[in-house]
Amino acid sequence: MTQPSRHILEQIATLSAEGILVIDASEADYRVVYVNPAYETLTGFSAEETVGQPWRALDTDGEDAPATAALRAALGSADTYVADLPEIRKNGTILLSRIRVQPILTRCGKLRQYLVLQSEIGEADTGQTGVQMGLLQRELSRARKKAASLD
Numbered sequence: 378m379t380q381p382s383r384h385i386l387e388q389i390a391t392l393s394a395e396g397i398l399v400i401d402a403s404e405a406d407y408r409v410v411y412v413n414p415a416y417e418t419l420t421g422f423s424a425e426e427t428v429g430q431p432w433r434a435l436d437t438d439g440e441d442a443p444a445t446a447a448l449r450a451a452l453g454s455a456d457t458y459v460a461d462l463p464e465i466r467k468n469g470t471i472l473l474s475r476i477r478v479q480p481i482l483t484r485c486g487k488l489r490q491y492l493v494l495q496s497e498i499g500e501a502d503t504g505q506t507g508v509q510m511g512l513l514q515r516e517l518s519r520a521r522k523k524a525a526s527l528d
Contacts, residue, residue: 396420396495398432402480402488406431407452410490419474419497421467432493434462434476448478455480455488461498473499 381389390397396416400407412427422433435445444462451458458478466472474495481490 394496396474396493398427398493398495399481400432400478400491400493402452402455402490407435407491408432416495419466419495420464420472426467434464448476451478452491472497 390411390413393413393415396419397411397413398409398416399411401410409427409430409432412422412424416427417423420427427433435449444460448458448460448462457480459475461473461475464472464474475498477494479492479494480488481492483489
């Protein structure tokens with residue numbers, strides 16, 4: 378049996394219904410190196426807006442900070458990690474997604490990147506103020522950081 382070619386693997390990623398991200402494990406801020414079209418559809422953020430940027434799921438200060446801390450701990454230990462996390466889509470709606478983070482190792486066993494599979498598990502009910510407040514706090518924190526960098 379032969380291994381699939383690079384072309385076939387690229388088609389698989391492109392055709393996947395799950396959002397796929399590849400995260401650079403060598404950088405402390407875990408920059409995104411690849412997203413597939415399903416990720417763009419799921420979040421509303423294009424590849425051009427996402428690739429080269431720190432992974433948005435790690436940028437939080439609000440109520441979902443414990444989940445983010447657990448995610449960072451898993452990344453630091455190169456463990457597989459599965460969690461349900463809220464995220465704000467580009468259009469401002471709240472996306473509840475299940476993420477699975479899997480380490481990608483070199484042939485020598487050294488951590489190189491992370492594969493992140495993201496699937497929608499629902500949109501947040503507008504009555505879920507805790508989730509909304511956490512996400513609003515995250516967005517406020519991002520805006521403050523961006524404003525500070527412009528000064």
